[in-house]
Amino acid sequence: MTRGRPIAFSPDEAANAAMQVFWARGYESASTRDLLEAMRLSRSSLYQAFGNKEQLFLEALRRYRESLLARLERRLEAAPSAMGFLEMLFCETAQEAGSERAALGCLIFNSASELGQQDGLPSQHARQSIVAITALFQQAVMRGQAEGDIAPKRNAAALASYLTMGMAGLRTLLKSGATTDQASQAVELLLDGLRR
Amino acid sequence: MTRGRPIAFSPDEAANAAMQVFWARGYESASTRDLLEAMRLSRSSLYQAFGNKEQLFLEALRRYRESLLARLERRLEAAPSAMGFLEMLFCETAQEAGSERAALGCLIFNSASELGQQDGLPSQHARQSIVAITALFQQAVMRGQAEGDIAPKRNAAALASYLTMGMAGLRTLLKSGATTDQASQAVELLLDGLRR
DNA sequence: CCATTTATGGAACGATCATTCCATAAATGG
DNA sequence: CCATTTATGGAATGATCGTTCCATAAATGG
Numbered sequence: 001m002t003r004g005r006p007i008a009f010s011p012d013e014a015a016n017a018a019m020q021v022f023w024a025r026g027y028e029s030a031s032t033r034d035l036l037e038a039m040r041l042s043r044s045s046l047y048q049a050f051g052n053k054e055q056l057f058l059e060a061l062r063r064y065r066e067s068l069l070a071r072l073e074r075r076l077e078a079a080p081s082a083m084g085f086l087e088m089l090f091c092e093t094a095q096e097a098g099s100e101r102a103a104l105g106c107l108i109f110n111s112a113s114e115l116g117q118q119d120g121l122p123s124q125h126a127r128q129s130i131v132a133i134t135a136l137f138q139q140a141v142m143r144g145q146a147e148g149d150i151a152p153k154r155n156a157a158a159l160a161s162y163l164t165m166g167m168a169g170l171r172t173l174l175k176s177g178a179t180t181d182q183a184s185q186a187v188e189l190l191l192d193g194l195r196r
Numbered sequence: 197m198t199r200g201r202p203i204a205f206s207p208d209e210a211a212n213a214a215m216q217v218f219w220a221r222g223y224e225s226a227s228t229r230d231l232l233e234a235m236r237l238s239r240s241s242l243y244q245a246f247g248n249k250e251q252l253f254l255e256a257l258r259r260y261r262e263s264l265l266a267r268l269e270r271r272l273e274a275a276p277s278a279m280g281f282l283e284m285l286f287c288e289t290a291q292e293a294g295s296e297r298a299a300l301g302c303l304i305f306n307s308a309s310e311l312g313q314q315d316g317l318p319s320q321h322a323r324q325s326i327v328a329i330t331a332l333f334q335q336a337v338m339r340g341q342a343e344g345d346i347a348p349k350r351n352a353a354a355l356a357s358y359l360t361m362g363m364a365g366l367r368t369l370l371k372s373g374a375t376t377d378q379a380s381q382a383v384e385l386l387l388d389g390l391r392r
Numbered sequence: 393c394c395a396t397t398t399a400t401g402g403a404a405c406g407a408t409c410a411t412t413c414c415a416t417a418a419a420t421g422g
Numbered sequence: 423c424c425a426t427t428t429a430t431g432g433a434a435t436g437a438t439c440g441t442t443c444c445a446t447a448a449a450t451g452g
Contacts, residue, residue, distance in 0.1 A: 004398030169365025
């Protein structure tokens with residue numbers, strides 16, 4: 001059925017390489033040269049396989065979001081308690097302070113900050129990804145409330161927004177060079193807000 | 197003493213116009229065309245008066261920072277209580293949800309997010325501006341502790357980082373289209389963290 | 393092996409980027 | 423009014439942007 005020369009690269013690996021570039025440089029600042037070099041393919045192949053820069057970004061963001069959410073859902077499910085999951089997540093992130101990983105931040109929050117309330121699909125998808133993160137936090141909060149670790153009187157949606165705000169702020173702190181102490185102390189206070 | 201033709205524009209107004217452009221579009225995405233149009237002067241005059249784009253940005257960021265800090269210090273000083281000042285600040289910001297003002301965000305947090313841990317002066321100055329904001333928060337926290345409104349046992353520096361994290365996160369929430377309810381609920385929980 | 397189909401490398405395009413330069417306009421002090 | 427100084431408008435520069443196009447290489451099914 002398939003005719004002609006088959007592609008010589010892995011679309012999967014190429015998309016992941018593109019994701020790394022957008023993650024490190026941002027949507028607009030990532031040039032096609034950067035992308036081609038990281039993806040190790042020619043201009044023709046990029047446009048043939050991924051359409052254009054915008055579509056490539058959407059694919060990269062989609063992969064990042066789905067990979068992140070899948071990992072978080074898996075960890076939440078496997079965690080002895082939802083509160084423990086949240087503690088682990090935020091404390092581990094705070095521990096990244098000073099590292100290259102911390103300087104990268106999170107592709108979703110990075111993109112939301114860069115693209116703001118623009119009209120195009122990249123901005124819309126970034127914002128929708130934040131909604132998805134908040135939904136996952138709300139799941140965790142509700143389970144934590146059922147388990148008795150999280151204040152049951154509080155509105156779960158409000159606590160979820162609070163956590164998204166906290167993670168977004170934590171990412172900004174880390175990007176702007178906060179120390180491990182600063183980040184982990186801030187996270188400790190944030191997590192205290194769940195208990196009472 | 198001064199000889200020759202005097203400049204036909206107000207350097208002060210021109211710098212403020214440039215600040216608006218960097219605020220709305222970001223450092224890299226703000227083109228010299230955007231800047232010239234907003235500042236209403238010719239290329240020659242821009243380079244003559246401000247050096248280049250980087251120096252113009254540094255001047256814009258400096259103005260934004262000093263104006264913001266001066267306003268906040270004034271409001272803190274005038275406030276009946278430091279806790280009241282913080283409540284007012286965060287609640288007012290949350291109320292911006294959905295507005296054009298919310299979509300702009302804060303030039304300092306925007307720049308810190310865009311420029312991350314880069315080597316150049318723009319990045320360094322953005323990060324230093326966040327340090328200055330945290331210092332102001334710490335002042336407010338210490339006064340709030342003295343006034344009995346803020347948990348006296350807590351480390352003031354830790355609470356200050358917590359507030360900077362909160363404001364950074366709140367700005368991200370607002371940029372990504374959070375509703376007034378989401379933002380103000382998250383802020384309420386954040387402020388509760390100061391009391392206990 | 394051949395005709396067909398598809399991928400590939402690289403040149404080329406037009407647009408825009410930040411910056412420089414120069415001829416000219418305009419205001420000055422004397 | 424003149425010589426001098428500075429600001430101004432706009433053209434020019436070289437680089438880079440995202441994208442398109444085309445000739446060629448490579449693999450296919452028959």
